[in-house]
Amino acid sequence: MGYDLKMRIWRGDQSGGDLQDYTVEVSEGEVVLDAIHRLQATQSGDLAVRWNCKAGKCGSCSAEINGRPRLLCMTRLSDFDQTETITVTPMRAFPVIRDLVTDVSFNYEKARELPSFQPQPRDADGKRRMMQVDVERGQEFRKCIECFLCQDTCHVVRDHEDNKPAFAGPRFFLRYAELDMHPLDTHDRRALAQDAAGLGMCNITKCCTEVCPEGIRITDNAIIPMKERVVDRKFDPLVWLGSKIGVRNRDNDGRTDPRDPD
Amino acid sequence: MARHPMTGNEMSSEAESRLERHHYDVVIVGAGGAGLRAAIAAHEAGAHTAIVCKSLLGKAHTVMAEGGIAAAMGNRWPEDNWEVHFRDTMRGGKMLNNWRMAQLHAQEAPERVQELEDWGALFDRTEDGLISQRDFGGHKYARLAHVGDRTGLEMIRTLQQRAVALGIDVFMECTITDLLKAAGTDEEGPIAGAFGYWRETGRFVVFEAPSVILATGGIGKAYKVTSNSWEYTGDGHALALRAGASLINMEFVQFHPTGMVWPPSVKGLLVTESVRGDGGILKNSEGKRFMFDYIPEFFKAETADSEEEADRWYDDKKNNRRPPELLPRDEVARAINSEIKAGRGTPHGGIYLDIASRRDADFIRKRLPSMYHQFKELADVDITAEPMEIGPTCHYVMGGVEVDPDTEATSITGLYAVGECSGGMHGSNRLGGNSLSDLLVFGSRAGAAAAAYVSGLDVLPKADEHAVQAGERRAVAAFTGSGEGGENPYTIQHDLQQAMNDLVGIIRTSSELEESLSSIEALKERAKAMAVEGHRQYNPGWHLALDLRNMLLVSECIAKAALERQESRGGHTRDDFPGPDPEWGAKNLVLRLNAAGTGVDLTHQPLPVMPDDLKSYFEE
Numbered sequence: 012m013g014y015d016l017k018m019r020i021w022r023g024d025q026s027g028g029d030l031q032d033y034t035v036e037v038s039e040g041e042v043v044l045d046a047i048h049r050l051q052a053t054q055s056g057d058l059a060v061r062w063n064c065k066a067g068k069c070g071s072c073s074a075e076i077n078g079r080p081r082l083l084c085m086t087r088l089s090d091f092d093q094t095e096t097i098t099v100t101p102m103r104a105f106p107v108i109r110d111l112v113t114d115v116s117f118n119y120e121k122a123r124e125l126p127s128f129q130p131q132p133r134d135a136d137g138k139r140r141m142m143q144v145d146v147e148r149g150q151e152f153r154k155c156i157e158c159f160l161c162q163d164t165c166h167v168v169r170d171h172e173d174n175k176p177a178f179a180g181p182r183f184f185l186r187y188a189e190l191d192m193h194p195l196d197t198h199d200r201r202a203l204a205q206d207a208a209g210l211g212m213c214n215i216t217k218c219c220t221e222v223c224p225e226g227i228r229i230t231d232n233a234i235i236p237m238k239e240r241v242v243d244r245k246f247d248p249l250v251w252l253g254s255k256i257g258v259r260n261r262d263n264d265g266r267t268d269p270r271d272p273d
Numbered sequence: 274m275a276r277h278p279m280t281g282n283e284m285s286s287e288a289e290s291r292l293e294r295h296h297y298d299v300v301i302v303g304a305g306g307a308g309l310r311a312a313i314a315a316h317e318a319g320a321h322t323a324i325v326c327k328s329l330l331g332k333a334h335t336v337m338a339e340g341g342i343a344a345a346m347g348n349r350w351p352e353d354n355w356e357v358h359f360r361d362t363m364r365g366g367k368m369l370n371n372w373r374m375a376q377l378h379a380q381e382a383p384e385r386v387q388e389l390e391d392w393g394a395l396f397d398r399t400e401d402g403l404i405s406q407r408d409f410g411g412h413k414y415a416r417l418a419h420v421g422d423r424t425g426l427e428m429i430r431t432l433q434q435r436a437v438a439l440g441i442d443v444f445m446e447c448t449i450t451d452l453l454k455a456a457g458t459d460e461e462g463p464i465a466g467a468f469g470y471w472r473e474t475g476r477f478v479v480f481e482a483p484s485v486i487l488a489t490g491g492i493g494k495a496y497k498v499t500s501n502s503w504e505y506t507g508d509g510h511a512l513a514l515r516a517g518a519s520l521i522n523m524e525f526v527q528f529h530p531t532g533m534v535w536p537p538s539v540k541g542l543l544v545t546e547s548v549r550g551d552g553g554i555l556k557n558s559e560g561k562r563f564m565f566d567y568i569p570e571f572f573k574a575e576t577a578d579s580e581e582e583a584d585r586w587y588d589d590k591k592n593n594r595r596p597p598e599l600l601p602r603d604e605v606a607r608a609i610n611s612e613i614k615a616g617r618g619t620p621h622g623g624i625y626l627d628i629a630s631r632r633d634a635d636f637i638r639k640r641l642p643s644m645y646h647q648f649k650e651l652a653d654v655d656i657t658a659e660p661m662e663i664g665p666t667c668h669y670v671m672g673g674v675e676v677d678p679d680t681e682a683t684s685i686t687g688l689y690a691v692g693e694c695s696g697g698m699h700g701s702n703r704l705g706g707n708s709l710s711d712l713l714v715f716g717s718r719a720g721a722a723a724a725a726y727v728s729g730l731d732v733l734p735k736a737d738e739h740a741v742q743a744g745e746r747r748a749v750a751a752f753t754g755s756g757e758g759g760e761n762p763y764t765i766q767h768d769l770q771q772a773m774n775d776l777v778g779i780i781r782t783s784s785e786l787e788e789s790l791s792s793i794e795a796l797k798e799r800a801k802a803m804a805v806e807g808h809r810q811y812n813p814g815w816h817l818a819l820d821l822r823n824m825l826l827v828s829e830c831i832a833k834a835a836l837e838r839q840e841s842r843g844g845h846t847r848d849d850f851p852g853p854d855p856e857w858g859a860k861n862l863v864l865r866l867n868a869a870g871t872g873v874d875l876t877h878q879p880l881p882v883m884p885d886d887l888k889s890y891f892e893e
Contacts, residue, residue, distance in 0.1 A: 052761075069331075085651070
């Protein structure tokens with residue numbers, strides 16, 4: 012049942028650090044976070060790691076396991092051979108605070124830059140009506156637990172720190188798409204997504220979708236449709252022709268670009 | 274504003290010299306549903322507002338709530354209204370609820386839910402496009418607004434995005450360890466702020482504020498088998514006690530009937546009540562649907578007594594009574610406990626929760642996606658093909674800070690409490706779905722009340738600087754105090770959790786409760802000699818050492834009140850006093866910090882009396 016697991020864990024802070032070797036007793040059905048908690052309780056009380064729900068619902072315990080962005084609480088030890096050494100390192104795209112804890116404030120800053128939901132007024136009876144089929148697209152994106160693994164893996168920022176100011180990252184393209192597809196929203200965020208959020212820098216390698224622990228199809232369902240809608244607005248010859256001959260582009264019905272002065 | 278060179282945290286200009294200080298009208302401790310809703314209300318009322326929370330924004334336990342938000346909107350059943358919801362809530366709490374809180378809650382929940390939609394929440398819909406509502410234990414009508422089984426995530430994200438849009442300041446990964454009272458006043462003096470530390474750096478921080486709203490959640494981490502995360506260490510309960518406020522109903526702890534039991538790694542992890550609301554049933558190892566054997570007299574008239582009637586109810590609620598699986602949580606948890614004790618448990622010491630044989634796979638995956646995911650990923654169980662093994666897990670504390678029902682003000686001027694850390698609303702047992710609505714209704718009220726209090730002040734109370742210094746000394750004691758030979762905080766926490774689980778669990782008895790109190794005293798002594806390794810920068814061992822102080826105090830409250838109450842009611846079951854007692858049903862147990870500040874004193878207090886017009890709802 013139980014066995015001794017060999018682990019290598021990155022210990023250190025902003026000034027530097029290195030991988031340290033540990034051996035910890037683990038048992039059947041455990042996840043990587045269990046092994047780390049046991050290390051804390053028995054060998055290294057000050058080992059820094061973020062965690063909350065331990066059920067894959069809060070997105071706190073993001074790190075890299077054998078180089079792959081994963082949630083520590085959803086990575087089962089049974090996925091590895093018992094003789095294998097498991098290496099755990101902090102997310103690479105964000106500055107280290109200590110050990111496995113990184114400074115993810117980049118994401119909270121990007122969240123602040125995004126114009127919020129602007130609904131139409133409620134119906135006369137004080138309620139709102141939306142059809143299930145229309146909310147389901149947005150609901151897929153709202154499954155996001157903000158673990159920021161997609162942000163961590165996205166090579167636009169992972170390998171190019173200087174791209175960060177101009178690039179919001181997959182998590183926020185998801186949010187743009189969610190608001191854009193919201194049946195009751197009145198803003199047109201397409202231009203903003205393209206310019207301010209840097210949607211154009213994404214070259215759809217789908218790395219974000221691969222690491223999403225919620226299985227959200229970030230690239231196919233959010234980023235690509237957003238890109239298409241941005242392009243429609245900019246270059247679609249039919250839209251151009253329509254605007255010339257006075258046909259209204261229904262895509263803009265009930266929506267205004269939040270950057271327009273009126 | 275200067276930023277800390279390493280963490281990027283914003284710092285005030287004084288920070289680089291010595292102690293970081295901030296000034297606000299309203300400081301909210303905790304960023305779950307209650308804290309966020311309070312912050313939004315305080316901000317909208319014009320108060321300069323800050324949220325301080327132990328984790329990153331959006332990670333609080335509200336995120337784990339699965340089933341839904343109870344609100345009598347009448348979208349599925351036009352017959353539903355606040356009176357019915359009020360009645361269900363009071364009966365679920367075995368009439369020990371603060372009637373006024375239960376009334377306000379039932380009246381205001383629908384608008385609070387619709388407000389979430391104004392802020393971008395995407396609830397599941399009815400065929401008419403309205404917010405869908407689902408069945409849950411103890412609720413007469415399908416009443417829970419929901420998003421699959423991840424309603425809490427939707428709620429916290431909506432409130433978080435609203436708070437961000439309003440530009441409310443958030444201090445993340447910052448722990449409040451002491452409340453500050455006004456200088457030169459006695460124990461009754463008003464609040465003047467809060468003292469704490471940044472978890473990232475270990476640096477201290479002072480918030481000067483005439484009002485503080487506690488929204489810190491529960492105490493679940495005092496138990497071994499729990500659905501709660503590391504944060505739930507009774508901080509708000511303990512902060513309030515030490516500031517001079519009182520706690521009520523601490524003997525009432527809710528054990529959720531359905532927590533995972535296997536593998537050990539996930540023992541206690543919540544399995545939503547929606548599984549039963551959507552048709553799931555409970556079976557013992559003999560394959561018997563045993564809940565029919567456990568229908569109490571109190572709920573007999575409204576509960577089905579045959580499997581046929583129970584099954585018909587899902588489609589025809591008018592002519593059939595509810596399945597016994599949907600009795601309030603305390604009843605179901607006790608029944609499961611009895612079946613396991615009688616030797617009819619599963620191989621891993623639980624019982625079976627079966628929806629696979631009752632609903633088709635598509636329905637299950639659609640209605641319960643995160644349960645499907647959770648069992649598949651963590652237990653290798655396909656819930657569309659086989660039953661789940663489940664057992665009771667510590668989930669929620671009904672007890673908390675005693676507050677005024679209309680404003681959530683405590684007995685200490687300027688101090689408010691909302692959500693799980695407040696007491697009264699749920700009486701002796703909370704109905705599923707009533708927690709998320711509680712957070713919204715009373716969060717909103719507390720935020721508005723705190724802002725109104727501050728705007729009426731001519732002179733701001735000045736924080737007692739001696740208390741700041743004492744807070745600093747106390748916080749670093751674990752590094753400097755005992756040195757060699759001091760005990761590891763993880764070991765003390767482990768022993769406390771074991772004691773609470775074994776001695777103050779679902780079924781209690783006088784001798785075990787007395788034993789628990791002496792165990793807690795012994796643990797308090799051991800905690801004095803605690804030692805922490807490493808330094809102050811993001812050090813979980815140190816953080817635990819500081820949280821333990823709260824956990825020990827709150828555990829003492831639970832055990833003491835549980836020993837005192839000689840009856841069984843809701844989330845308090847005494848083996849030696851198995852039935853409810855009307856005399857006990859007319860009073861609350863109140864806990865206050867003792868004169869020496871080392872423990873708690875207990876007094877009896879009559880329950881507020883319900884007005885006659887509301888009483889009429891309970892006459893059959």
